[in-house]
Amino acid sequence: MMKVLQSFQATWDGLMASESRRDLILAAMIRVVGREGYKETSVADVIEEAGVSRTTFYKHFEDKHECFLAAYEVLVEQVFAEVITNCNGSQSWLQRMEKGLETIVKLFALDPELARTAVVEVAAAGADARQMHWDAVARFTEYLEDGRELSDGRELPENISLMSAGAVSGLIFDELLAGRAAQLPAMLPDLLFAMLVPYIGPSAAAEEMRRVAAAA
Amino acid sequence: MPAAGGQKRERWRPPRGRHRLPPEVIARSQRERLLEAAIRVVAAKGYAATTVADLTREAGISRTTFYAMFDDKEGCFLAAYDGIVDALVRRVATAYEGEDEWPQRARAGLAALLEALTEEPEVARLALVDVGSAGPAAQRRFRAAMQRLTPFFDEGRDFAPGGRNLPANTSRMAIGAVTGLIADELTEERAEDLPRLLSDVLFATLVPYIGPEAAAREVGEKER
Numbered sequence: 001m002m003k004v005l006q007s008f009q010a011t012w013d014g015l016m017a018s019e020s021r022r023d024l025i026l027a028a029m030i031r032v033v034g035r036e037g038y039k040e041t042s043v044a045d046v047i048e049e050a051g052v053s054r055t056t057f058y059k060h061f062e063d064k065h066e067c068f069l070a071a072y073e074v075l076v077e078q079v080f081a082e083v084i085t086n087c088n089g090s091q092s093w094l095q096r097m098e099k100g101l102e103t104i105v106k107l108f109a110l111d112p113e114l115a116r117t118a119v120v121e122v123a124a125a126g127a128d129a130r131q132m133h134w135d136a137v138a139r140f141t142e143y144l145e146d147g148r149e150l151s152d153g154r155e156l157p158e159n160i161s162l163m164s165a166g167a168v169s170g171l172i173f174d175e176l177l178a179g180r181a182a183q184l185p186a187m188l189p190d191l192l193f194a195m196l197v198p199y200i201g202p203s204a205a206a207e208e209m210r211r212v213a214a215a216a
Numbered sequence: 217m218p219a220a221g222g223q224k225r226e227r228w229r230p231p232r233g234r235h236r237l238p239p240e241v242i243a244r245s246q247r248e249r250l251l252e253a254a255i256r257v258v259a260a261k262g263y264a265a266t267t268v269a270d271l272t273r274e275a276g277i278s279r280t281t282f283y284a285m286f287d288d289k290e291g292c293f294l295a296a297y298d299g300i301v302d303a304l305v306r307r308v309a310t311a312y313e314g315e316d317e318w319p320q321r322a323r324a325g326l327a328a329l330l331e332a333l334t335e336e337p338e339v340a341r342l343a344l345v346d347v348g349s350a351g352p353a354a355q356r357r358f359r360a361a362m363q364r365l366t367p368f369f370d371e372g373r374d375f376a377p378g379g380r381n382l383p384a385n386t387s388r389m390a391i392g393a394v395t396g397l398i399a400d401e402l403t404e405e406r407a408e409d410l411p412r413l414l415s416d417v418l419f420a421t422l423v424p425y426i427g428p429e430a431a432a433r434e435v436g437e438k439e440r
Binding site: 177 | 264345346347348349350351352355356359362376378381382383385388389390391392393394395396397399400403415416419420423424425426427428429432435
């Protein structure tokens with residue numbers, strides 16, 4: 001009898017592809033952490049949300065922390081994939097930046113749990129998680145580099161893209177920490193101003209801000 | 217680890233026997249020692265690994281005294297954190313107010329901030345990078361602390377031509393850019409390089425108000 005059960009289990013396991021259950025766990029981790037906070041989240045919460053067994057969880061991950069890091073990596077790739085889908089080579093730098101920013105704020109507004117995990121809770125998940133967050137910000141920052149071309153030959157500080165990214169992520173962080181993910185799309189004009197101003201100055205950036213506000 | 221070992225325990229104790237220190241003076245000094253101990257221990261061990269026992273041992277106070285002052289580790293850490301921030305803001309304000317024109321005021325304030333952070337890299341890391349590990353309450357304190365710098369930035373509105381028409385969030389943007397630059401340096405363990413960041417943080421502060429050209433001019437002024 002036991003053998004029958006075991007072989008049934010093995011068949012069932014084969015049917016339910018192991019990879020997809022891993023994905024379920026990762027998605028659950030992102031949701032639960034965004035809802036409850038990283039410190040408050042337990043493995044029990046995650047497996048309940050994912051609808052998998054404890055054994056399945058530990059087959060894939062050592063512990064909550066390792067699972068979170070894997071989930072965070074997937075999250076970052078998802079956000080990047082969304083951004084890249086909406087930006088393309090035929091757009092000007094300005095258009096790409098605007099589209100990219102718009103994609104992120106809309107995504108965050110639609111999925112506040114993901115947003116909170118991505119920006120706020122990651123800080124509570126240890127130094128390696130913070131490093132991943134930092135690396136993700138740096139990846140977005142690389143896209144800003146081409147903005148130098150708009151500077152009309154003026155020499156700009158080496159760190160200018162980091163200033164731009166810091167200003168934008170500071171504003172987004174404040175909104176998410178206050179639980180106002182839904183407000184983010186309305187802040188798009190301000191966010192665009194923050195991103196552009198180190199490159200093109202306040203009057204040109206304010207013009208872009210007004211254009212985006214009028215289009216909304 | 218500074219929290220370990222017995223000799224710290226002996227470092228300070230009130231005079232034995234009958235003494236004339238009023239109880240509120242003793243309580244205040246115990247509180248100060250505890251807050252200083254909290255910063256040292258959390259900076260060394262990390263917030264998650266720190267226990268109330270670590271804090272009482274490092275401060276040389278009893279558990280009873282601890283719980284008379286704070287409900288838990290978090291309450292104690294937040295109070296200590298507020299202490300760091302107060303000291304930093306006071307130092308920035310003093311330097312800032314010692315100058316006249318806004319760009320010079322900003323330069324002096326930022327230089328004082330970088331100097332203070334360089335003197336105590338562990339405290340700097342704790343204040344700007346690791347604070348997130350203590351949870352959302354600590355993060356809110358961090359953001360609130362940053363907002364206390366807002367008036368220094370917003371003077372740029374009066375200084376800049378057309379500054380009144382800038383977005384209401386301009387000071388928050390500048391603060392985000394400055395903290396981003398500093399946190400990047402601290403994350404990369406380059407606290408000793410912080411003073412060299414002055415030209416960048418000054419540029420980041422000035423640029424939303426007066427634009428890249430004028431900001432670069434102001435930054436270059438004293439450097440050459």
